[in-house]
Every structure is written in C-alpha cells, then in structure tokens.
Amino acid sequence: NAGVTQTPKFRVLKTGQSMTLLCAQDMNHEYMYWYRQDPGMGLRLIHYSVGEGTTAKGEVPDGYNVSRLKKQNFLLGLESAAPSQTSVYFCASSYRAGGPGETQYFGPGTRLLVL
Amino acid sequence: QQPVQSPQAVILREGEDAVINCSSSKALYSVHWYRQKHGEAPVFLMILLKGGEQKGHDKISASFNEKKQQSSLYLTASQLSYSGTYFCGTVLISGSARQLTFGSGTQLTVLP
Numbered sequence: 001n002a003g004v005t006q007t008p009k010f011r012v013l014k015t016g017q018s019m020t021l022l023c024a025q026d027m028n029h030e031y032m033y034w035y036r037q038d039p040g041m042g043l044r045l046i047h048y049s050v051g052e053g054t055t056a057k058g059e060v061p062d063g064y065n066v067s068r069l070k071k072q073n074f075l076l077g078l079e080s081a082a083p084s085q086t087s088v089y090f091c092a093s094s095y096r097a098g099g100p101g102e103t104q105y106f107g108p109g110t111r112l113l114v115l
Numbered sequence: 116q117q118p119v120q121s122p123q124a125v126i127l128r129e130g131e132d133a134v135i136n137c138s139s140s141k142a143l144y145s146v147h148w149y150r151q152k153h154g155e156a157p158v159f160l161m162i163l164l165k166g167g168e169q170k171g172h173d174k175i176s177a178s179f180n181e182k183k184q185q186s187s188l189y190l191t192a193s194q195l196s197y198s199g200t201y202f203c204g205t206v207l208i209s210g211s212a213r214q215l216t217f218g219s220g221t222q223l224t225v226l227p
Contacts, residue, residue, distance in 0.1 A: 033215075042117070042202060043157070043217040058214065090156060102145065102206065104215060106156035 004107035021076040023091030032074040036087040120218035137203030146186040147204040
C-alpha cells in the first residue's frame with residue numbers, strides 16, 4: 001500500500017516549457033487535490049476533483065490544468081511555465097468530504113524550478 | 116478565506132508546553148491540524164468537527180470553539196520530535212465542496 005505517490009520528485013523547466021505532474025493513490029479515495037506551497041504562504045489549493053471525470057478550480061488555478069481520467073490518478077499540467085510557478089507541489093487525497101473521512105493524505109511533493 | 120495562525124514561530128526547550136492558535140472570520144464546519152517536517156509532506160494530526168469538541172493524541176491535544184471560530188493546539192511536555200511547522204486547515208460551513216484552506220503555519224522548534 002504505497003498511499004499517495006508523485007512523479008517526478010524534482011524538475012527544472014525553462015520559461016515557456018510545458019510539463020505534467022502525476023499523482024497516484026491506491027486507497028480508492030474519491031477526492032484528490034493539488035496544492036502549491038511557497039515560503040510563508042502555507043498550502044494553497046490549485047485544483048481538486050470530487051470523483052473520476054470531474055475537476056474544479058481552487059484558490060490559485062491560473063496557469064494550470066488538471067485531468068482525472070482514472071479514479072486513482074490526478075494530473076496537473078503546466079502549459080507554459082513561468083518563474084512564478086516555481087514552488088513545491090503536493091498532491092493529496094481523501095476518502096470523501098465531510099466527517100472523519102475528510103482526512104487528507106499527502107504525497108511526498110514535487111519540487112519545480114522554472115528558470 | 117485563509118485562517119490566521121499565531122504565533123508565527125515559537126522556540127522552546129524539551130519538556131515545555133506550547134499553544135498554537137487558529138482563527139477564522141467565517142463560520143467553520145471543521146478544523147484540521149497537520150504537522151510538516153522540513154522537506155517532507157504534511158502529516159495529519161487530528162480533525163475537530165463543529166460541536167466544540169476537544170481531542171487528544173498522546174501529549175498533543177486540540178480544542179475547537181465554534182462560537183469564536185477558533186481552534187487551539189496544545190503541545191505538552193514537548194519532545195524533540197515535535198519540531199516542525201504546524202498548519203491548521205479550515206472547512207467553512209458555507210463551502211460548496213468542503214475545501215480545506217490552510218493557514219500560513221507556525222514553526223515550532225524544540226531545543227534539547
């Protein structure tokens with residue numbers, strides 16, 4: 001039982017390049033989330049999904065797109081990377097929203113540097 | 116609406132107590148507490164649901180005052196392993212999909 005895994009662990013991009021971050025969970029969770037973490041800012045929600053085939057915008061969605069084609073996977077895409085997207089990206093999942101099931105389990109993170 | 120955490124940082128000696136506060140300007144459904152060690156993912160500590168409950172886990176406990184929209188995390192007889200950044204996350208009653216909004220964190224350092 002691997003929990004939540006993220007690929008890659010670290011990536012360097014040049015401005016304007018694109019990339020996709022992959023998140024996978026093996027806990028059969030319905031909800032999945034993408035956060036970014038910047039120094040002094042805490043965790044900010046980018047996009048989330050409440051089930052296979054669904055996505056929704058979070059607090060800071062601009063410049064990112066997501067897809068949830070399979071229940072266990074949640075992809076975060078950067079179409080044209082900008083230096084402002086340099087950050088640590090965390091994926092999380094939860095069984096459902098509401099009550100004790102809200103516990104979010106986080107992946108190990110992806111460090112992205114955009115030059 | 117990001118919750119406000121205080122203090123931003125605290126340094127204490129092993130065995131001392133600490134309190135971390137989290138407050139919101141809007142009505143809360145639940146408060147979550149996470150701890151993150153440097154370079155690692157946040158790890159869940161506990162959830163407090165609307166109803167003003169109090170929870171404990173070993174020597175770490177928390178309370179939730181729904182009338183004041185505040186939660187406090189209590190760390191008693193702190194251990195070196197308690198060092199890290201503590202985040203509260205809040206879910207609003209008015210939230211459409213139970214989104215968790217995190218505070219900016221409290222950095223706790225426990226010295227020997």
